Amino acid sequence: MRAMMPPPSARRRERDGLRSTVRSTPRGAELGAGWQPQASGAKASESALVEQLRSGDRPATERFVREHVGWMLALAQRYVKDASVAEDCVQEAFLQAFRGIGEFEGRSALRSWLYRIVTNTALMKLRSRRCAVEQPIEDSLPHIGPDCCRTQAPWAELATPHEILERKQARELVVAKMMELPDSYRIVLLLRDIEGMSTEETARALAMTEGAVKVRLHRARAAFKMLVEPVLRRYV
Amino acid sequence: MITCADLEDFVANYLDGSLTRPKCRELERHLDDCAACREFLLAYRRTVWVAKMAMKSANYPPAPVPEEFVQAILGSLRR
Numbered sequence: 634m635r636a637m638m639p640p641p642s643a644r645r646r647e648r649d650g651l652r653s654t655v656r657s658t659p660r661g662a663e664l665g666a667g668w669q670p671q672a673s674g675a676k677a678s679e680s681a682l683v684e685q686l687r688s689g690d691r692p693a694t695e696r697f698v699r700e701h702v703g704w705m706l707a708l709a710q711r712y713v714k715d716a717s718v719a720e721d722c723v724q725e726a727f728l729q730a731f732r733g734i735g736e737f738e739g740r741s742a743l744r745s746w747l748y749r750i751v752t753n754t755a756l757m758k759l760r761s762r763r764c765a766v767e768q769p770i771e772d773s774l775p776h777i778g779p780d781c782c783r784t785q786a787p788w789a790e791l792a793t794p795h796e797i798l799e800r801k802q803a804r805e806l807v808v809a810k811m812m813e814l815p816d817s818y819r820i821v822l823l824l825r826d827i828e829g830m831s832t833e834e835t836a837r838a839l840a841m842t843e844g845a846v847k848v849r850l851h852r853a854r855a856a857f858k859m860l861v862e863p864v865l866r867r868y869v
Numbered sequence: 870m871i872t873c874a875d876l877e878d879f880v881a882n883y884l885d886g887s888l889t890r891p892k893c894r895e896l897e898r899h900l901d902d903c904a905a906c907r908e909f910l911l912a913y914r915r916t917v918w919v920a921k922m923a924m925k926s927a928n929y930p931p932a933p934v935p936e937e938f939v940q941a942i943l944g945s946l947r948r
Contacts (some may be wrong), residue, residue, distance in 0.1 A: 703931030765891040781872035783905040807923035
């Protein structure tokens with residue numbers, strides 16, 4: 634099963650896209666709740682699967698797509714939000730994966746490899762629509778008075794992380810609020826705090842300076858904190 | 870002398886350990902004196918942690934994927 638090869642310029646863009654954006658292997662925690670590190674037996678069966686995919690084995694390809702499409706779609710949607718754009722990302726990611734499977738060296742698990750491809754595809758999509766006007770974030774930033782002092786009203790006592798996360802409604806609200814952040818802030822937060830990338834890796838992925846990543850990260854965290862304040866407190 | 874406004878500029882570096890030692894000490898002195906910034910920093914850290922945990926558990930198990938989408942992927946791979 635061979636996908637039609639794109640023209641050389643597109644191949645170059647694709648390769649550069651992969652290499653100039655997310656290169657690091659995602660940590661286990663970022664691979665989702667279902668991720669397990671590979672045992673040696675699993676590694677051997679993954680090598681066999683890679684061989685099947687390389688040879689164009691149709692049933693193996695279908696199993697592979699069905700096994701991974703769900704989490705890939707959820708991951709893409711975190712970045713691009715729009716469901717149909719997320720579908721485009723995933724379809725494109727599978728095409729890239731099958732074009733590149735010949736070069737897959739097995740240094741990381743297939744899932745980690747796919748994870749990087751989906752993330753990069755989603756970032757490329759976002760980059761292509763960067764001109765869209767974003768909602769300002771200023772209203773959600775901390776209030777500092779003219780005397781350079783914090784002016785927030787005192788909050789009720791903080792709930793413990795355990796208290797917060799055991800409430801399904803609170804977890805859902807946290808995720809929903811994350812999706813409310815403007816793209817340019819949400820993406821930095823996702824890459825840096827959720828995926829666990831370093832500032833340097835995030836800067837490389839977004840073609841920004843490290844200084845700019847730090848400033849945007851702080852603003853994103855501060856705005857996000859303001860958005861989720863109600864679930865952080867004990868009075869709710 | 871660090872103010873609440875300065876803390877805004879330094880907090881990301883402070884948390885990732887890249888703030889210089891003298892600046893760290895200044896910032897910590899400010900935190901000793903300023904209850905509002907202490908509370909802000911605690912809630913800020915908690916927000917980061919809660920976000921990570923909530924996003925990790927979100928979408929697991931993933932929602933069912935429409936069959937026509939799976940078929941569209943398989944179709945594009947066969948082309």
